[in-house]
Amino acid sequence: xxxxxxxxxxxxxxxxxxxxxxxxxxxxxxxxxxxxxxxxxxxxxxxxxxxxxxxxxxxxxxxxxxxxxxxxxxxxxxxxxxxxxxxxxxxxxxxxxxxxxxxxxxxxxxxxxxxxxxxxxxxxxxxxxxxxxxxxxxxxxxxxxxxxxxxxxxxxxxxxxxxxxxxxxxxxxxxxxxxxxxxxxxxxxxxxxxxxxxxxxxxxxxxxxxxxxxxxxxxxxxxxxxxxxxxxxxxxxxxxxxxxxxxxxxxxxxxxxxxxxxxxxxxxxxxxxxxxxxxxxxxxxxxxxxxxxxxxxxxxxxxxxxxxxxxxxxxxxxxxxxxxxxxxxxxxxxxxxxxxxxxxxxxxxxxxxxxxxxxxxxxxxxxxxxxxxxxxxxxxxxxxxxx
Amino acid sequence: xxxxxxxxxxxxxxxxxxxxxxxxxxxxxxxxxxxxxxxxxxxxxxxxxxxxxxxxxxxxxxxxxxxxxxxxxxxxxxxxxxxxxxxxxxxxxxxxxxxxxxxxxxxxxxxxxxxxxxxxxxxxxxxxxxxxxxxxxxxxxxxxxxxxxxxxxxxxxxxxxxxxxxxxxxxxxxxxxxxxxxxxxxxxxxxxxxxxxxxxxxxxxxxxxxxxxxxxxxxxxxxxxxxxxxxxxxxxxxxxxxxxxxxxxxxxxxxxxxxxxxxxxxxxxxxxxxxxxxxxxxxxxxxxxxxxxxxxxxxxxxxxxxxxxxxxxxxxxxxxxxxxxxxxxxxxxxxxxxxxxxxxxxxxxxxxxxxxxxxxxxxxxxxxxxxxxxxxxxxxxxxxxxx
DNA sequence: TTTGTTAGTTAACCTGCCTAACACAAAAAC
DNA sequence: GTTTTTGTGTTAGGCAGGTTAACTAACAAA
Numbered sequence: 142x143x144x145x146x147x148x149x150x151x152x153x154x155x156x157x158x159x160x161x162x163x164x165x166x167x168x169x170x171x172x173x174x175x176x177x178x179x180x181x182x183x184x185x186x187x188x189x190x191x192x193x194x195x196x197x198x199x200x201x202x203x204x205x206x207x208x209x210x211x212x213x214x215x216x217x218x219x220x221x222x223x224x225x226x227x228x229x230x231x232x233x234x235x236x237x238x239x240x241x242x243x244x245x246x247x248x249x250x251x252x253x254x255x256x257x258x259x260x261x262x263x264x265x266x267x268x269x270x271x272x273x274x275x276x277x278x279x280x281x282x283x284x285x286x287x288x289x290x291x292x293x294x295x296x297x298x299x300x301x302x303x304x305x306x307x308x309x310x311x312x313x314x315x316x317x318x319x320x321x322x323x324x325x326x327x328x329x330x331x332x333x334x335x336x337x338x339x340x341x342x343x344x345x346x347x348x349x350x351x352x353x354x355x356x357x358x359x360x361x362x363x364x365x366x367x368x369x370x371x372x373x374x375x376x377x378x379x380x381x382x383x384x385x386x387x388x389x390x391x392x393x394x395x396x397x398x399x400x401x402x403x404x405x406x407x408x409x410x411x412x413x414x415x416x417x418x419x420x421x422x423x424x425x426x427x428x429x430x431x432x433x434x435x436x437x438x439x440x441x442x443x444x445x446x447x448x449x450x451x452x453x454x455x456x457x458x459x460x461x462x463x464x465x466x467x468x469x470x471x472x473x474x475x476x477x478x479x480x481x482x483x484x485x486x487x488x489x490x491x492x493x494x495x496x497x498x499x500x501x502x503x504x505x506x507x508x509x510x511x512x513x514x515x516x517x518x519x520x521x522x523x524x525x526x527x528x
Numbered sequence: 529x530x531x532x533x534x535x536x537x538x539x540x541x542x543x544x545x546x547x548x549x550x551x552x553x554x555x556x557x558x559x560x561x562x563x564x565x566x567x568x569x570x571x572x573x574x575x576x577x578x579x580x581x582x583x584x585x586x587x588x589x590x591x592x593x594x595x596x597x598x599x600x601x602x603x604x605x606x607x608x609x610x611x612x613x614x615x616x617x618x619x620x621x622x623x624x625x626x627x628x629x630x631x632x633x634x635x636x637x638x639x640x641x642x643x644x645x646x647x648x649x650x651x652x653x654x655x656x657x658x659x660x661x662x663x664x665x666x667x668x669x670x671x672x673x674x675x676x677x678x679x680x681x682x683x684x685x686x687x688x689x690x691x692x693x694x695x696x697x698x699x700x701x702x703x704x705x706x707x708x709x710x711x712x713x714x715x716x717x718x719x720x721x722x723x724x725x726x727x728x729x730x731x732x733x734x735x736x737x738x739x740x741x742x743x744x745x746x747x748x749x750x751x752x753x754x755x756x757x758x759x760x761x762x763x764x765x766x767x768x769x770x771x772x773x774x775x776x777x778x779x780x781x782x783x784x785x786x787x788x789x790x791x792x793x794x795x796x797x798x799x800x801x802x803x804x805x806x807x808x809x810x811x812x813x814x815x816x817x818x819x820x821x822x823x824x825x826x827x828x829x830x831x832x833x834x835x836x837x838x839x840x841x842x843x844x845x846x847x848x849x850x851x852x853x854x855x856x857x858x859x860x861x862x863x864x865x866x867x868x869x870x871x872x873x874x875x876x877x878x879x880x881x882x883x884x885x886x887x888x889x890x891x892x893x894x895x896x897x898x899x900x901x902x903x904x905x906x907x908x909x910x911x912x913x914x915x
Numbered sequence: 916t917t918t919g920t921t922a923g924t925t926a927a928c929c930t931g932c933c934t935a936a937c938a939c940a941a942a943a944a945c
Numbered sequence: 946g947t948t949t950t951t952g953t954g955t956t957a958g959g960c961a962g963g964t965t966a967a968c969t970a971a972c973a974a975a
Contacts, residue, residue, distance in 0.1 A: 155931065174953070183933060184954060211952025212940040305881075350761065364850065371753050373851025374737065377880040384848045385841065385878040387776030394841055396878045454772065454781055461771045462849045463751065464760025491772040491783045493764040494692075542962065561922070570964060571923060598921025599971040922971075929964070937956075944949065 157182050158190040159524040162199055165219050166243045166520060172206050172214035191217065198222025198286070199523070219244040224286035226519050227277055228512035229270055230294045230331060231314055233259050233358065236269045237508040240277050240285075243516050243523075249280050258358075262297055264316045271318035278321070289522060291320055292327040292515030294334040294507045296359075300376040309376065327511070327518045332379060333370055334510030335471055335502070336363025341513055343501040344469045352379075352465045353500075356452055356480070357472035360403050366463060381455055403451060405474065412444045431477050449480040453487020460492040471500035544569050545577040546911040549586055552606050553630045553907060559593050559601035578604065585609025585673070586910070606631040611673035613906050614664055615899035616657055617681045617718060618701055620646050620745065623656045624895040627664050627672070630903050630910075636667050645745075649684055651703045658705035665708070676909060678707055679714040679902030681721040681894045683746075687763040696763065714898070714905045719766060720757055721897030722858055722889070723750025728900055730888040731856045739766075739852045740887075743839055743867070744859035747790050749846060768842055790838060792861065799831045818864050829866075836867040840874020847879040858887035 154162070160180050165171060171179075177187045194200040201220035205213040223243050230237040233255075240249040251273050259266050274291070281288075298309040306312060311328060320326050329337075336345075336353035345351040345365070353363040362379035364371040371378045382400030401407055405427045412430060416423035420440050424430040433441035452475075456468055468488070474480060478499055485497040500506060541549070547567050552558060558566075564574045581587040588607035592600040610630050617624040620642070627636040638660050646653055661678070668675075685696040693699060698715060707713050716724075723732075723740035732738040732752070740750040749766035751758040758765045769787030788794055792814045799817060803810035807827050811817040820828035843855055855875070861867060865886055872884040887893060 157932075172953095185934090185956080186932060188954065189931085207941080208952070210942060210950070212954080214953065362849070366753060366758050367756055369754055371850060373880075374853025374882075375851050375880045377847075377851035378849070380848055380851070380880070383879060385844055387774070387779070388841060388845070389774030389776040389779060392774070392776060394844075394878055396844075454775060457772055457781075457783075458775070458845060459849055460764075461767055462749070462765070462846055463758060464762050464764040464767070466761025491781055492770060493760075493762045493767070495761075544963075559922095572925080572965090573963060575923065576962085594972075595921070597919070597973060599923080601922060916975100918973100918975075920972090920974105922969100924967100924969075926967085927965090930962090931960105932962105933958100933960075935956105935958085937954105939954075940952090942950085942952105945947085 154193055154524055155190065157186050158193040161187070161190045162194055162219075162223075162524060163520065165200055165217060166223075166516070169244055170203060170216055170218040172216045174214050176217075195220075221284050221286040223523065224289040224519065226290045226292060226512065226515040227274060227288065228292045228294075228508055228515050229274060230334070230508040230511060231262065231266050231270050231296070232294075232331065232507065233296055235504075236266070236273050237505075238273045238277050239508050239512050240281075241512055241516075242285075243289075243519055245512070245516070248282075248285055249277055251277060260358075262295060262310055262313045264313070267314050267317035270314060274318070274321075288321065288324050289519035290325045290327055290515040292329070292511040292518070294329055294331040294511040296331050298376040298380065299328045299330045299333075299372075304374075304376065325518055325522060327515050329511055329514055330361075330363075330372075330376065330379075331507045331511075332361040333363040333372065334508075334514065335500075335506035336365055336379075336469075336510065337370060337513050338502050338506040338510035339469045339471070339500060340365050342509060343506065344498045345467060348467050350463075350465045351467035351469060352456075352459055352463070353469045353471055354381075354452070354456060354459075354475060355472035356403070356470060356475035358405050360400055360452075360455070360472075362459060364463065364465070366465065381459065384455065384458070399455065403448075403455065408444075408448055415444070416440065427474055431474070431479060434479055445479050446483050448474070449483025450487045452480065453484040454491060456484060456488040456495070456497070457491035460488060460495050464493055465495070467496045467498070469498050469500055471503075471506060476500050476503055541580055541911055542577065544573050545580040548574070548577045549581055549606075549610075549911060550907065552587055552604060553610075553903070556631055557590060557603055557605040559603045561601050563604075582607075608671050608673040610910065611676040611906065613677045613679060613899065613902040614661060614675065615679045615681075615895055615902050616661060617721070617895040617898060618649065618653050618657050618683070619681075619718065619894065620683055622891075623653070623660050624892075625660045625664050626895050626899050627668075628899055628903075629672075630676075630906055632899070632903070635669075635672055636664055638664060647745075649682060649697060649700045651700070654701050654704040657701060661705070661708075675708065675711050676906035677712045677714055677902040679716070679898040679905070681716055681718040681898040683718050685763040685767065686715045686717045686720075686759075691763060712905055712909060714902050716898055716901055717748075717750075717759075717763065717766075718894045718898075719748040720750040720759065721895075721901065722887075722893035723752055723766075723856075723897065724757060724900050725889050725893040725897035726856045726858070726887060727752050729896060730893065731885045732854060735854050737850075737852045738854035738856060739843075739846055739850070740856045740858055741768075741839075741843060741846075741862060742859035743790075743857060743862035745792050747787055747839075747842070747859075751850065751852070753850060753852065768846065771842065771845070786842065790835075790842065795831075795835055802831070803827065814861055818861070818866060821866055832866050833870050835861070836870025837874045839867065840871040841878060843871060843875040843882070843884070844878035847875060847882045851880055852882070854883045854885070856885050856887055858890075858893060863887050863890055 198220040199222050200217045204216050207213040228239045236253045238251040297311045332355045339345040349368050350366040355361045360382045362381045364379050383397050384399035385394035385396045386398035413423040434445045585607040586609050587604045591603050593603050594600040615626045623640045625638040684698045719742045726732040736755050737753040742748045747769045749768045751766050770784050771786035772781035772783045773785035800810040821832045
């Protein structure tokens, strides 16, 4: 009943072998005794598991580690048979690509700056993705093993097969880009990706629930509750840019108005309209406004404070709905420590106690998150049912 | 290595025995072949599992079922050794008690109407809970087996051992009520309980995620996402009464103001203030308002419509944050079909597509939900790790 | 009474882990 | 340079928890 894996499909592995493989993927190179102790596996079981995993080159020995006494221990890592993944962040200003093994050793990375900021995903972005993926694949070496999964982070809502694909613009990314056949495709919203990255590698490491709030050209949120990413029925969970606004007695709320009020365009517009002539030239964009505020400009500081307070009110709304306990601020404005105190004050004044932190990953968060999701999908392919 | 279970602690059961027991708890009496087919267990394994479960009386045979041909099949159900649970809904107007076996056979039930509507939980409620629980326990028969779990649904935030218990008032229920020693206690917010009940037995059966919105004296929400109840770091997930309000440019939002505006007190106040003198006497409470609206009174209908629209705006806020895809309306006003179209229209206009339904369980939802949670806790006690 | 069909038990086996005991390698002790 | 100490890896055997195969038991219809 031996299942010969000619291509990259699931080989029938024993439970302990799966656990060992997962451990090597998650925690990087380890010696046999380290793995055995961590997973509470006996040495014979470790021997059997390693033997199982070495046959399809899922793992490979990379050396021996000598302790103070005794025989040296063999060290293993994920092997070439496990293959690799390509992670792509198709953003509005850049296309970022990471090619990595399942244990996140970087095989190649590319960054393309788009000629102009693309407000929505379009054919230009699609062409750029096609070119970058082709370039990454052309550089492939035999030691990379098979390509298991291609992950794509998109600045749109993303719905699965059952959903209403038309209403999202997610298909536009394929207008000029044909994904390689036979490779599993993983699509995810870019803010959700950033949240995943913060959860595993960034400011939310160790938290079982938190909200990642992106504050930039658009505003959005990625929600992780009970250790799992919340996507929503229409892929719209966390679409706080779509909150209706204003919300007051007698007022007529307009859907999506929160984004128009809180996005950088409207924000910088209000700043410039309100800028006193004697204070010199008004800032041209939020980056300039931030640097003016950093150097102590009182008018700039006042506007940043005000915006932080507005963001805090939105954060408070989210806190009242899901009570995540932790909020990580990201995106162009959210990465700045200047907004942090204002958001923190407003959110805690208006709702339940919540910790607020800045991103630790910055612009790399999205591509790291889609990389993580691609690796998880590859693990499901290889050993089934990632725990 | 045989573990003799003298009291009610975990007996070391085999995996298949646990699965059989769980199946009997969840789906009620079944024959051996039914269970075996459903769980893909061979007949020898079924024999072993049943034998294991019969020794501690976790299951018992209750008869034989005859098919069209062949030998009749033995039918089993959960036995007295599995014990029972007590579920208590300590509400603001009633205290409801259900005593049931783990497979939800009702052993006893009690309803006490409180002398006056208690706006918050207090010693009066605590005394009532003590009396009702004592009465239920006094009626216990030997066939009920041991009391495994006491579940309490409370109209407060509920936090676990790690949390800030002081801020929640949840301890007030124990001011005059001492829970029976040695019995596992399960506390949960009453709206969350109602959500759990709708998820398993009511309007949200089969949905993997939805929001239960309670509209009555207070407003609140219970969130189920990815099949699990979302409680939040401070037990405040779904506390939409605590949303700050108003939320508009230049306005100063006040925390908790949403409840003051949307609760029945303020609502009926606005109705009475606005009531035209020629329309006759104004309604005294929302129940009267609803019945006037039902019989076609135009002024009553107008106010109900307006309120539905306000509720719809809050629902839209929740939909934009978590996109549950389904919202179940409950509570005194939420149970009425009159509000449904207005909420549905406003929510879908202001946010993403969302199905809106009325509760199917009404005032029983909370006690049924805490019963379910108590049973789940009892299962964890008996077989560990409820899947 | 025979026959066909379904229910349950017994026997034998398989998988996936374990412990016990032994063989092996490398530093430390002599 | 041998021997000891200590940790690494393998071999042998056992056990838990499932399987299939084959038999016995029970019951309705012919």
